[in-house]
Every structure is written in structure tokens, then in C-alpha cells.
Amino acid sequence: MYQKEVNRRSPLRVFERSIHGGLGPGNIGLVMSRAGVGKTAFLIGVALDDLMRGRKVLHVNTEDTAEKVREFYDEVFHDLAEANELSDKNAVHLTVERNRMIHTFLGDTFSMERLQGALGYMREFMDFAPAAVILDGYPKWDTATDEQMEELKELAGKLKCELWLSSLIHRDGEEVDDRGIPQRIARLEKHISVMLRLRPTEDHVRLELVKDHENQDLADLHIELDPRSLLLAWR
Amino acid sequence: MSKAISDINKVRNIGISAHIDSGKTTLTERILFYTKRIHKVHEVRGKDGVGATMDSMELERERGITIASAATHCTWQDHHVNIIDTPGHVDFTIEVERSLRVLDGAVLVLCAVAGVQSQSITVDRQMRRYNVPRIAFVNKCDRTGANPARVCDQLREKLKHNSVMMQIPIGLEHDHQGVVDLVTMKGFIFEGETGEEIKEIPIPANLQAEAEARREQLLDTVSMYHDGLMEAMLEDRVTEEMVRAAVRKATISRDITPVFMGSAYKNKGVQLLLNSVIEYLPNPTEVTNQAVRLVDEKEEHFDVRVVPDAPLLSLAFKLEVSPYGQLTYLRVYQGSLSKGDFIVNQRSRDKVKVGRLVRMHADSMEDIESTSAGDIVALFGVDCASGDTFTDGHVQASMTAIHVPEPVVSLAIKPASQKAQDNMSKALQRFTKEDPTFRTGTDEETGDTLISGMGELHLEVYVERMKREYNAEVQVGRPRVAYRETMTKKVPFDYTHKKQTGGSGQYGRIIGELSPTESGDFEFVNKVVGGNIPTEYIGSVEKGFRSCVDRGEFYGFPVAGLQVLLQDGAAHSVDSSDNAFQAAARGAFREYYVQGAPTVLEPIMKVAVEGPSEFQGDIMGTIMKRRGIILGTTEEDGFTRIEGDVPLSEMFGYATVLRSATQGKAEFTMEFSRYGIAPSEVCEELRKVWLEKRAAKK
Numbered sequence: 001m002y003q004k005e006v007n008r009r010s011p012l013r014v015f016e017r018s019i020h021g022g023l024g025p026g027n028i029g030l031v032m033s034r035a036g037v038g039k040t041a042f043l044i045g046v047a048l049d050d051l052m053r054g055r056k057v058l059h060v061n062t063e064d065t066a067e068k069v070r071e072f073y074d075e076v077f078h079d080l081a082e083a084n085e086l087s088d089k090n091a092v093h094l095t096v097e098r099n100r101m102i103h104t105f106l107g108d109t110f111s112m113e114r115l116q117g118a119l120g121y122m123r124e125f126m127d128f129a130p131a132a133v134i135l136d137g138y139p140k141w142d143t144a145t146d147e148q149m150e151e152l153k154e155l156a157g158k159l160k161c162e163l164w165l166s167s168l169i170h171r172d173g174e175e176v177d178d179r180g181i182p183q184r185i186a187r188l189e190k191h192i193s194v195m196l197r198l199r200p201t202e203d204h205v206r207l208e209l210v211k212d213h214e215n216q217d218l219a220d221l222h223i224e225l226d227p228r229s230l231l232l233a234w235r
Numbered sequence: 236m237s238k239a240i241s242d243i244n245k246v247r248n249i250g251i252s253a254h255i256d257s258g259k260t261t262l263t264e265r266i267l268f269y270t271k272r273i274h275k276v277h278e279v280r281g282k283d284g285v286g287a288t289m290d291s292m293e294l295e296r297e298r299g300i301t302i303a304s305a306a307t308h309c310t311w312q313d314h315h316v317n318i319i320d321t322p323g324h325v326d327f328t329i330e331v332e333r334s335l336r337v338l339d340g341a342v343l344v345l346c347a348v349a350g351v352q353s354q355s356i357t358v359d360r361q362m363r364r365y366n367v368p369r370i371a372f373v374n375k376c377d378r379t380g381a382n383p384a385r386v387c388d389q390l391r392e393k394l395k396h397n398s399v400m401m402q403i404p405i406g407l408e409h410d411h412q413g414v415v416d417l418v419t420m421k422g423f424i425f426e427g428e429t430g431e432e433i434k435e436i437p438i439p440a441n442l443q444a445e446a447e448a449r450r451e452q453l454l455d456t457v458s459m460y461h462d463g464l465m466e467a468m469l470e471d472r473v474t475e476e477m478v479r480a481a482v483r484k485a486t487i488s489r490d491i492t493p494v495f496m497g498s499a500y501k502n503k504g505v506q507l508l509l510n511s512v513i514e515y516l517p518n519p520t521e522v523t524n525q526a527v528r529l530v531d532e533k534e535e536h537f538d539v540r541v542v543p544d545a546p547l548l549s550l551a552f553k554l555e556v557s558p559y560g561q562l563t564y565l566r567v568y569q570g571s572l573s574k575g576d577f578i579v580n581q582r583s584r585d586k587v588k589v590g591r592l593v594r595m596h597a598d599s600m601e602d603i604e605s606t607s608a609g610d611i612v613a614l615f616g617v618d619c620a621s622g623d624t625f626t627d628g629h630v631q632a633s634m635t636a637i638h639v640p641e642p643v644v645s646l647a648i649k650p651a652s653q654k655a656q657d658n659m660s661k662a663l664q665r666f667t668k669e670d671p672t673f674r675t676g677t678d679e680e681t682g683d684t685l686i687s688g689m690g691e692l693h694l695e696v697y698v699e700r701m702k703r704e705y706n707a708e709v710q711v712g713r714p715r716v717a718y719r720e721t722m723t724k725k726v727p728f729d730y731t732h733k734k735q736t737g738g739s740g741q742y743g744r745i746i747g748e749l750s751p752t753e754s755g756d757f758e759f760v761n762k763v764v765g766g767n768i769p770t771e772y773i774g775s776v777e778k779g780f781r782s783c784v785d786r787g788e789f790y791g792f793p794v795a796g797l798q799v800l801l802q803d804g805a806a807h808s809v810d811s812s813d814n815a816f817q818a819a820a821r822g823a824f825r826e827y828y829v830q831g832a833p834t835v836l837e838p839i840m841k842v843a844v845e846g847p848s849e850f851q852g853d854i855m856g857t858i859m860k861r862r863g864i865i866l867g868t869t870e871e872d873g874f875t876r877i878e879g880d881v882p883l884s885e886m887f888g889y890a891t892v893l894r895s896a897t898q899g900k901a902e903f904t905m906e907f908s909r910y911g912i913a914p915s916e917v918c919e920e921l922r923k924v925w926l927e928k929r930a931a932k933k
Contacts, residue, residue, distance in 0.1 A: 065392065065393055065867075065869050066866070066867025066868055066869045066876075066878060067867060067869075067878065068395075069867065070866055070867050094864075094911075097864050097866060097880075098864055101865060101867075101868070102866065102867040102868065103867070103868045103869075103870070104867065104868065104869040104870065105870050105871075106392055106393075106869060106870065106871040107388070107392065107871050107872060109870050109871055109872065114870065117851075118851065118868070118870075120852075121851050121852035121855055122855070124852060125852050125853075125855040125856040125859055126855055126859050126865065
């Protein structure tokens with residue numbers, strides 16, 4: 001299969017149709033799940049879909065070294081290439097690497113100023129302007145404020161990029177609303193355009209749409225994440 | 236003369252591995268001092284002009300770094316410790332890897348201020364490849380900004396070690412006096428001019444709480460490695476023995492990295508580190524080493540038996556020229572070896588007599604009668620190459636081949652005089668034996684001698700050694716990259732070689748396909764049926780093609796990854812010959828290879844640059860200007876590490892550029908990563924150079 005085909009047949013196209021054209025530049029998307037269910041795998045899936053179409057992606061992370069994140073990408077890419085029998089795998093991988101920046105802030109060094117600084121360097125020295133930014137590990141939802149969310153929204157608007165965030169849902173004992181969304185996240189909902197939840201069932205993980213821009217009628221996505229290969233698939 | 240070591244359990248073969256500036260040489264020097272191998276301590280870049288004892292090469296002394304690995308022997312607490320000094324610079328990775336092959340455990344030295352740096356990461360990756368158990372020593376606790384706890388965290392975050400503090404410091408920076416040992420829960424301070432007086436003190440009151448908390452962490456981490464420990468913790472009857480046994484087990488299985496600390500320069504903590512080497516690093520029987528033998532023409536790996544009465548298996552891992560003659564460092568893996576024995580080199584089949592067997596100390600040697608499995612010794616006057624296996628002649632096996640990378644850069648050298656010419660030949664002969672990644676050859680166009688290796692610095696060091704050790708002054712050309720060329724598409728061929736002028740004629744016709752391979756190797760596939768090409772000439776065709784891949788037709792570089800599929804052909808009962816079919820293959824290659832859209836492959840290096848975060852942009856700029864791809868950026872504590880892939884041809888002179896872009900505050904490492912397709916403008920340029928060269932020849 002050729003690279004374009006892989007993109008065209010990606011379950012993410014269904015997802016985009018379901019949410020009427022995707023997240024859209026300047027908007028914030030959020031994926032939630034319990035620990036170890038596959039938030040990062042989902043975000044990498046979204047990133048790879050962009051990267052393979054030649055769109056630039058910045059992946060920001062606060063926990064693992066850049067090398068570790070890159071290994072994660074390589075794993076998902078490898079599985080994706082195998083599953084789709086991708087032709088010219090090496091050339092596509094090179095495209096992915098050329099269009100991707102991984103930036104890690106270890107040991108509580110993340111701040112909006114630093115992120116802005118790094119983005120400035122990327123623009124100035126590398127002519128790098130991302131179409132999507134993955135921000136894994138910020139904000140801290142327990143303590144996040146409206147100001148922080150506004151700052152993020154402003155950044156997405158300024159960069160004209162899609163901004164993806166992630167959040168952990170704790171196992172139990174947490175205050176949730178009628179959709180099962182923790183209060184600490186729901187209170188900031190107005191800043192977020194698309195919300196997704198990964199829900200593990202017996203042998204697979206379902207992707208559920210929790211919020212779709214202003215639409216009240218939420219589509220059933222029929223997409224799941226294979227917990228072994230970490231690839232997205234139709235159900 | 237001393238006897239063979241009677242108890243293998245009391246042997247430790249260790250490496251001391253670290254970043255250049257973390258004080259490794261000073262630490263080694265102090266170890267040799269406390270183990271009474273030397274009687275005075277020096278500073279590495281000493282004002283006394285003597286330098287640390289382990290730095291046996293003058294060049295190393297001058298630069299304050301250690302390049303060659305020498306094995307040195309000492310004793311501590313009734314144990315024999317062989318220290319294999321491993322070089323820190325990545326351009327000498329073959330030296331590092333060769334030493335890693337022979338050691339059973341290592342001390343990873345880290346600077347308490349700078350912490351885990353880019354070179355530590357590279358060296359760590361190599362150690363992981365050879366499954367070396369490690370303990371860490373956080374050095375320079377006396378320096379301003381020292382923070383051993385942070386270094387321990389970095390081991391966890393950057394290197395993914397399950398690091399656990401075994402000590403906490405008593406005082407830091409200029410107050411640094413000693414450490415609290417979390418196993419015995421006692422304080423130790425070091426007094427006397429050279430720290431040889433160790434005083435046991437109760438834990439200082441201000442450290443009591445921290446010591447208890449850290450001990451909890453230690454116990455939590457290792458509890459699962461000892462059967463009774465968890466229970467003992469609940470009942471509050473944990474013994475020192477239990478903790479030590481658990482730490483030892485987890486260290487040897489490479490599940491944890493215990494962290495010790497001190498300051499070698501200020502003589503703090505070194506003796507306790509030596510105790511820990513004995514206590515926690517494995518003896519030779521506790522690690523598995525494999526050898527290779529041929530069974531029915533297939534390679535078969537098997538575990539060596541670390542016992543004295545098995546047949547001898549040993550590896551020559553290092554050659555050195557000493558004032559007394561050639562010295563071969565040998566690790567005995569199996570069996571035993573005595574003076575007067577005959578041993579057989581498995582590569583050359585040479586049988587040699589062991590004349591002198593010695594144990595090397597830092598700057599002296601000791602004759603010994605015999606040695607056995609697990610030990611490291613040196614032989615005199617044995618002619619061999621690094622990496623050769625010696626056995627008793629009855630065993631046909633080789634110690635696992637050491638992974639040797641192909642050189643990626645070469646340099647033309649020209650001797651300045653006739654005398655230099657002779658000396659240069661001697662030097663090159665020696666270097667190629669010592670270092671398998673260092674090769675020599677001749678430039679066909681100019682007749683100059685070419686030396687090739689793993690990087691610019693790698694070759695520079697050898698040029699300097701030629702000058703210093705062999706008095707061979709040479710002029711050096713510009714570094715050249717080892718490019719390759721390859722086809723990018725399949726081309727069918729049908730070629731007839733025919734010659735009928737006088738005497739017997741020549742005839743050979745071959746039909747088939749040329750195509751690129753993924754592996755990069757030359758492959759020949761014979762699919763001829765019905766005897767259209769007589770069997771005896773199939774080999775001739777292969778030979779003919781094989782002779783062409785040394786130099787491609789399109790760019791003049793060696794051809795990588797060519798597959799020849801031979802499908803059909805024709806022969807003549809009188810005029811066909813071995814020569815005719817070889818000529819047909821060469822003709823076919825000339826005519827059809829160029830139709831396969833040949834492109835240039837260039838070596839791509841994995842480059843890691845680390846420097847203060849304020850230079851992040853400047854560092855990125857230097858990589859982007861060099862056709863590099865930035866693969867990742869990691870920020871921490873004011874430092875940023877940028878990793879990228881950069882073509883080797885763009886990396887010449889990078890050290891200077893980086894220095895001026897960052898006020899000398901950033902450093903970089905690079906390692907060969909892979910061959911990659913060069914962009915078309917580079918290909919065109921190289922094609923032009925080749926065409927000019929070819930025209931000039933005609």
C-alpha cells in the first residue's frame with residue numbers, strides 16, 4: 001500500500017467525518033483514559049497520520065527523554081507499516097522524521113514561556129511551524145486554571161495549529177459528572193473543542209466521543225485501539 | 236613469583252567508565268594508591284608534571300584524557316581486582332567495546348555537578364549491549380553545585396537505571412567530609428593528608444531523618460531480591476547481610492544500579508567504593524560468556540566453563556608496545572595457562588610458546604607462573620592481532636566475534652622524508668593490529684597512503700601518535716567520506732562477449748537481472764537451467780561481477796547492495812572459457828549498471844549536542860545548516876540535549892563551529908548510524924568530480 005492510501009484508509013478519516021472535519025486549527029482537543037490504556041499511543045497515531053501527509057507536528061512531553069518518545073513513535077510506525085504493507089517504508093519514515101520535532105521538558109522544567117521560547121527557536125533556526133502540537137503532561141488537571149487554558153487556546157490560535165492534550169482518569173473515588181467526566185476536567189470544558197475517552201472493555205479499547213464542538217448529537221465512532229499493536233482500527 | 240589465583244570467587248574484572256571530565260583518571264589513581272600499587276598521588280593535569288599513573292601514553296597526559304585501555308591489577312581485602320581502563324571519547328568506541336567484552340562489571344563515574352552528560356549516555360548504551368552490571372560513583376562532591384541526589388534521579392530519568400542511593404553525603408561542596416552508609420547506618424569521614432584514616436562516626440543529627448528515608452527507599456527497591464527481607468522489614472529485624480545479599484543479587488541481574496559517592500580528588504569515599512566493588516559486582520563465575528564453534532559448517536554458540544581444568548579458551552583483547560617488547564593482554568575464559576605452555580591462535584593456526592606470563596600493575600609488572608579461568612594477564616612476544624582467540628590446540632572455538640564497524644572516513648597521508656616513510660610503515664602496521672576499525676590502503680589516483688577510521692578525531696590521534704611514538708612526520712590531506720553507490724531500480728541484461736581476432740576466440744552470453752538489495756551485501760543467484768551455461772562457468776560469471784563492485788561505474792565508489800540474477804545464456808564448445816564469462820560479466824556490469832539510476836549513499840552520523848539552554852537555538856542552527864534532521868530535544872535544569880542525524884561529510888570542523896556558536900559551553904558526541912541516500916545536488920557534485928578524475932586519467 002502506498003503512503004497516501006494508508007492515510008486515506010485510516011480510521012482517523014472516520015473520526016474526522018464524525019466530528020465534522022476534524023479538530024480544526026486554533027482548537028484544543030483532549031484525550032482521557034485511565035493509566036496505561038493508551039493515551040500516548042492514540043496521540044502518536046494522530047501525529048503519525050499528520051506526519052505522513054507531510055504536515056509538521058511538535059510533540060511536547062514532560063516525563064520521558066526525547067529518545068524514549070522517538071522509540072515509541074518508531075514502534076507505532078513499524079506496526080502501522082507492517083499492518084498496511086507500506087511500500088517504501090524507509091522513505092516515509094524519513095518524511096516522518098523530517099516533519100516531527102520532539103521536545104521534552106524533564107524534572108518540572110516545563111513552563112509556557114519555555115515552550116514559547118522553544119517554538120521561537122524552531123521557527124527562527126529551522127523554519128518549523130507545526131500544524132499540530134501534542135502536549136502530553138500539561139496542564140496538571142488537578143490545579144489547572146482558566147488562565148492556563150486561555151493561554152493554551154491563544155497559543156493554538158497564534159500558531160494556527162491543532163493542540164492535543166491528555167488527561168489521566170483515576171480509578172475511583174473521584175467526583176464525576178453524569179457522563180463520567182471528572183469534575184476537575186469538566187470545569188474547564190468550555191476551552192476544549194473535542195473530548196475523547198478511551199474505554200477498555202474485555203479485549204479491546206473503545207474510542208468514545210464525549211464532546212464534539214457545539215454538536216449535541218454525538219456520533220458513535222466505531223473506532224478502537226488494539227491494545228497489542230497500539231494501532232487504531234474500525235470496529 | 237606469585238602463584239595463580241586460587242579462588243576465582245575472589246577475582247573482580249572491572250571497568251571504570253565515564254565522561255572525560257568526571258574525574259575517572261583521578262579515581263583510578265586513588266584506587267591504585269589505596270591498594271598500595273603506587274605510593275604517591277598525582278593530579279591528572281598535575282602541576283608536578285607527572286600525571287596520573289594509568290595514563291601510559293604521553294599524548295594522553297598532555298590532553299588529560301585516557302585513550303588506550305590498559306589492564307592493571309591490584310588487591311583489596313584479599314581480592315584480586317583487574318581494572319580495565321576504558322576510554323571516554325566516543326571516537327574510540329572500538330576500544331571501549333573491546334574492554335567491555337572482557338570485564339564482568341563496571342563503575343560508572345558521574346560528576347556530582349554536571350550529572351549524566353551526553354557521553355555517559357553513549358557509553359551506557361554500549362554497556363547495555365554487553366550486559367555489564369554496574370555500580371555508580373558520584374564524584375566531585377566537593378565542587379560547588381554538587382548534588383548527588385539529583386544525579387541519582389538523572390540516572391533514572393535519562394538512562395532508565397533503577398538507581399538507588401547506598402549512601403548520603405556528609406556535607407557538600409567545600410564542607411564535604413564523608414558519607415553515611417545506609418546499610419550499616421553509620422557515618423564515615425576521611426582524615427589524614429590522603430584520606431587514609433577512615434573514622435566511623437554516628438550519623439550526624441541533621442542527617443538522621445534523611446538517612447532513614449533513603450534507607451526506606453533502598454529497602455523497598457531491593458526487598459524482592461531476598462527471600463526473607465520483606466518479612467524481616469515488617470518485623471523490623473533486617474540484618475546488614477540481608478540487605479547486602481539483596482543488593483548484590485539485584486546488581487548482578489542488572490535490575491538496579493547502586494549509587495555511591497565521594498570525591499576522589501579530596502580523598503573521600505574511595506575505599507568504601509572499593510569495598511562495594513568486592514561486595515556487589517560479580518566474580519567471573521557469576522556472568523555468562525559465550526564462545527563460537529563450527530558444527531557442520533554452522534556457527535554454534537556455547538557457554539564457556541569458568542573452571543581451571545577445562546581446555547583453554549582465551550581472548551587477546553589488547554596489544555601494547557612496552558619498553559620491554561610487545562605485550563598482549565589476555566583474558567582467560569576457560570581452563571588454565573602456565574609458563575612454557577604451547578597455545579594456538581585460532582585465526583592464523585600459529586602455535587606459540589608462552590615465554591613470559593605477567594600481571595601488569597600501573598607502571599610495573601610481576602612475573603607469574605600460571606593463571607586460570609577468570610583472570611586477566613599479559614604475555615610477552617606473542618605475534619597476533621587484537622581480538623584473536625588462543626586455545627590449547629584441542630578446542631576449535633573462538634570467543635564471540637567482537638562487533639567491528641566499517642570505517643566511514645579516510646585521510647591521505649604523505650611522509651615528509653624517507654626516514655619518516657619507514658617509520659610510518661612501522662607505525663601503521665602496529666596500529667592496524669591494535670585497532671580493527673583503523674585500516675590502511677592506497678589511493679589509486681595519487682599513490683598516497685590512505686588511513687581510514689571511525690571519525691576525524693580517531694584519525695587525528697593516530698597521526699599524532701605516529702609523530703610522537705614513531706617519529707614519523709606526515710602531511711595530512713583533507714578528510715574524505717566513505718561514500719557508496721547503489722542502483723535504485725531493477726535492470727534486465729542480455730550481454731554477449733565475443734572476440735574472434737586471431738588464435739582461439741572468446742564467447743560468452745549471459746542473460747538476467749541486476750537489482751538493488753535491502754541488506755547492502757552482494758548477492759549472486761543462479762537460476763540457469765538446462766545447461767545453457769555450463770556449470771563450470773557459473774562461478775566465472777559470479778567472479779566477474781564481484782570484481783566490479785569495488786568501484787561503481789557512475790560515481791567511482793564501491794557498490795553496495797547489488798543482486799545479480801543469472802537466468803540464461805549461451806556458450807560455445809570451443810570459444811567459451813573462464814576468462815570469456817568473466818569478461819561477459821564485466822561487460823554486462825559496465826553497460827547495464829548505469830541504467831539502474833545509481834545514487835550515492837553517504838554515512839549518516841547520530842549526533843548529540845549538549846549545552847546550556849540559552850544556546851538551544853544556536854545549536855539547532857548548527858545542525859540545520861549541516862543538512863541535519865533534529866530527532867529530539869530534551870531540556871533539564873538549564874541544560875538542553877539535542878539529538879539529530881547529520882551526514883558525516885558535513886561534520887568536519889564541527890567542534891570549532893560549535894565552540895564559537897556557544898562560547899565553548901556545549902559539547903557533542905557522534906556515532907555512525909547508517910548509510911542514507913544523498914540528496915541529488917550532492918550526487919551531481921560527486922558525479923562531476925568522478926567524471927573529471929576519469930577524464931584526467933585518459
